Amino acid sequence: MTMIETKSHIIEDIQEWKKKRNAILLAHNYELPEIQDIADVLGDSLALARAAAETSADVIVFCGVHFMAETAAMLNPEKTVLLPDLDAGCSLADSITADQLREWKAEHPDAVVVAYVNTTAEVKALSDYCCTSSNAVDIVRSIPEDKEILFLPDMFLGSFVQRETGRENMHIWMGECHVHAGIAPEHVDDVLTQHPEAELLVHPECGCSTSSMYLMSEGILPKNKTHILSTGNMLKHSKQSQAEEFIVATEVGIIHQMQKQNPEKRFIPANRTAVCPFMKMITLEKVLDALKENKHIITVPEETAERAKLAIERMISIG
Structure with missing residues (x-):
């Protein structure tokens, strides 16, 4: 056979x-x-x-x-x-433990905790909201502006959300996904030089996301060709866009689906080594x-699940 x-x-x-x-x-x-x-x-x-x-x-x-x-x-x-x-x-989920979050909350007792979905059940159980990259901005915007926010664990997504919302009272945990963090600004620069007409699709977890936002605001990266998107929205955008080439700054696995949905278009990874072994x-x-x-x-233990479920259901209902 x-x-x-x-x-x-x-x-x-x-x-x-x-x-x-x-x-x-x-x-x-x-x-x-x-x-x-x-x-x-x-x-x-x-x-x-x-x-x-x-x-x-x-x-x-x-x-x-x-x-x-x-x-x-x-x-x-x-x-x-x-x-x-x-x-x-998941290396990102491993970047914060429940004990670490308890200590952080103790330092900010009145803060609202927003946890990226890439966290353990125990961490979710200590959080007020969960979010994903596609609705993190909407969730933070739904929280009253006078409320202090603890955002965890991804520092790149947190920086993106803070810039998008303008929230000054937002504290960000210094965690990262080792794969996304490895997609650096120089990788994007190199591929953009080779494909100057391509649209740039950047996942907000990426190490290049903060610099991409800054370069957009400065006019160095064209706003009409640079998009900070979740994986789901990357797929939607690549189908709707009239562009023929796309530079994709996220884990390379998504390119299979992009190519399948758009056989006439070309998708170039920002970093070909951005592969998550997990x-x-x-x-x-x-x-x-x-x-x-x-x-x-x-x-998941019933007590942990019950406490985490409210944060997860809030995530599902928003955005």
């Missing part, structure tokens, strides 16, 4: 087992192409959280990283949530094993 035939056979088995178990397959935009192609719902963190909250499936197979599966489990305590590889973690851990074989053997069930 050839490799293509083997792959096709595994996909057929996955479809059969999904029917047997009344399962839904959710996948993030950074997953392997073969996982993206079989997903029932493909999207960014916000889209997947909404899908998890709305599904009537009995089993949710989450092709993403651990905090995403935790979020799905908290929204669906009566359902079985499976993460095909337990090692699929997002590439889940394979077709692991998805099949998860469905057949109930691997690996993700649960």
